[in-house]
Amino acid sequence: MHRRIFAPGVLAAATLLLAVPASAASFAPGAPGMGDPYYPAAGNGGYDVSHYDLRLKYQPATDLLEGTATLLATTKQNLSSFHLDLGLDVSEVRVNGRLARFAKEGEQELVITPAAPLEKGKSLSVVVRYAGKPSEVRIGGFTAWHRTPDGGVAAQEPDSAAWWFPSNDHPLDKATYDVSVSVPDGSQAISNGVLQSQSSKLGWTRFAWRSNKPQASYLATLAVGRFDVTTDRTASGLPVLNAYSKDLGDHGGAARASIERTAEVTEWLEGIFGPYPFNAIGGYIPNVTSGYALETQTRPFYSPRQFANGANVSVVVHEMAHQWYGDSVSVHHWKDIWINEGFARYSQWLWSEKEGEGTAQELADHAYSSRPADDPFWQVKPGDPGPDKQFDIAVYDRGAMAIQALRNKVGDEAFFRILKGWPQQYAYGNAKVSDFVRYAEKVSKKPLAELFDTWLFQPSKPSAPAAAQARIAPRSAAKPVAPKSWKKIAETNTIHEH
Numbered sequence: 298m299h300r301r302i303f304a305p306g307v308l309a310a311a312t313l314l315l316a317v318p319a320s321a322a323s324f325a326p327g328a329p330g331m332g333d334p335y336y337p338a339a340g341n342g343g344y345d346v347s348h349y350d351l352r353l354k355y356q357p358a359t360d361l362l363e364g365t366a367t368l369l370a371t372t373k374q375n376l377s378s379f380h381l382d383l384g385l386d387v388s389e390v391r392v393n394g395r396l397a398r399f400a401k402e403g404e405q406e407l408v409i410t411p412a413a414p415l416e417k418g419k420s421l422s423v424v425v426r427y428a429g430k431p432s433e434v435r436i437g438g439f440t441a442w443h444r445t446p447d448g449g450v451a452a453q454e455p456d457s458a459a460w461w462f463p464s465n466d467h468p469l470d471k472a473t474y475d476v477s478v479s480v481p482d483g484s485q486a487i488s489n490g491v492l493q494s495q496s497s498k499l500g501w502t503r504f505a506w507r508s509n510k511p512q513a514s515y516l517a518t519l520a521v522g523r524f525d526v527t528t529d530r531t532a533s534g535l536p537v538l539n540a541y542s543k544d545l546g547d548h549g550g551a552a553r554a555s556i557e558r559t560a561e562v563t564e565w566l567e568g569i570f571g572p573y574p575f576n577a578i579g580g581y582i583p584n585v586t587s588g589y590a591l592e593t594q595t596r597p598f599y600s601p602r603q604f605a606n607g608a609n610v611s612v613v614v615h616e617m618a619h620q621w622y623g624d625s626v627s628v629h630h631w632k633d634i635w636i637n638e639g640f641a642r643y644s645q646w647l648w649s650e651k652e653g654e655g656t657a658q659e660l661a662d663h664a665y666s667s668r669p670a671d672d673p674f675w676q677v678k679p680g681d682p683g684p685d686k687q688f689d690i691a692v693y694d695r696g697a698m699a700i701q702a703l704r705n706k707v708g709d710e711a712f713f714r715i716l717k718g719w720p721q722q723y724a725y726g727n728a729k730v731s732d733f734v735r736y737a738e739k740v741s742k743k744p745l746a747e748l749f750d751t752w753l754f755q756p757s758k759p760s761a762p763a764a765a766q767a768r769i770a771p772r773s774a775a776k777p778v779a780p781k782s783w784k785k786i787a788e789t790n791t792i793h794e795h
């Protein structure tokens with residue numbers, strides 16, 4: 298775009314051009330990925346989104362989603378073109394108000410060429426009009442969209458955004474969200490944050506949601522269906538909104554008996570992790586057939602099957618712990634998943650300890666001794682598990698054992714200062730496993746590289762359990778007994794589908 302052919306008679310103009318520094322005159326396409334070693338195509342380069350405004354219409358009977366997305370961003374380099382991630386069909390794109398050329402590349406890359414190249418450091422607005430049936434979109438042979446008898450749901454990790462809105466789809470680019478969804482009267486649209494308004498006209502009801510703190514794209518969620526909604530406020534004034542599919546069958550009671558305790562769980566977690574970082578709490582449970590839960594920001598997603606054996610508050614603890622560990626402080630690259638899952642699992646151990654159903658030490662001992670050294674479990678490195686093992690049980694259980702080893706090494710006083718300080722230190726940002734190691738060393742004033750290398754990065758069973766390594770006598774007998782909470786916590790092991 299910036300190249301010119303010089304003809305005689307325009308030398309004056311050419312001279313002027315030559316006076317411009319080369320860097321300012323050089324425009325290049327933005328990268329098609331964010332540089333994540335596990336998911337090279339995830340996210341894009343060259344710009345940073347600050348806000349998504351999504352105005353959507355969804356028809357539960359046909360699964361047709363129509364949308365206009367307005368993205369506010371800042372350019373990080375001189376751009377001749379740039380990418381967004383989206384699986385649906387696009388009809389029009391405007392950049393800074395002007396029509397732009399666009400083309401789909403592969404399954405999820407939307408390449409946009411603005412009418413004029415974009416200079417580095419400038420604000421940018423992008424409007425994308427799009428439509429399609431999310432259930433028909435396959436990316437890598439997979440769909441993140443749950444089609445339900447009464448609607449559809451977007452809730453998946455590491456990605457679900459491409460099934461319902463165009464984005465820079467990587468946790469490194471967080472933004473605030475306004476999500477406004479029109480659905481037929483009698484249906485509800487559930488998303489993140491606070492329900493700002495709800496209004497009905499000519500047979501359609503529009504729900505307007507606001508998530509006003511930085512949010513990763515995979516933590517944005519949408520559910521359309523027929524829900525019973527409960528609302529309240531916490532003691533500290535946070536709005537609570539829970540939504541239960543009208544179609545939960547026998548699981549309905551157990552689901553409510555768990556999710557209605559979200560405010561209590563959040564209050565308890567604030568005592569450990571510090572102030573809750575977002576503008577609302579709650580949970581929602583659509584009539585999906587999956588078996589996992591997900592920490593969608595402010596309002597986790599739960600599957601009915603998680604409550605098949607009765608109430609399970611432990612899964613609520615796990616997903617709400619993620620609001621600090623995962624949502625406010627997010628992974629830098631996906632290989633840093635331990636800073637999410639290790640701590641969400643460990644918070645379940647702390648809940649068990651509080652409830653008198655087994656201490657974290659007892660759970661760590663049991664997790665350690667119930668897996669022989671030749672179990673493939675020990676070959677997974679929680680600190681860098683690889684994309685195939687990103688959500689392996691080892692990231693959770695061995696990941697939590699690493700945290701118990703840290704606790705034994707530094708003592709409770711320093712340990713709980715670390716747990717509370719970390720979400721403040723990296724609030725609303727991103728962090729790496731190495732950042733945590735450095736932070737824990739700084740707070741505890743102890744060298745911890747060897748301990749974390751043993752527990753997070755060696756593809757073998759550590760030679761001594763978490764307690765023994767800290768020279769605490771192992772409490773277990775030859776045949777360790779499973780702590781009372783073990784089974785309930787194990788029921789949350791299908792937390793992610795892949």
Ligand SMILES: [Zn+2]
Nearest residue numbers: 619638641792
């Ligand atoms: Zn989790």
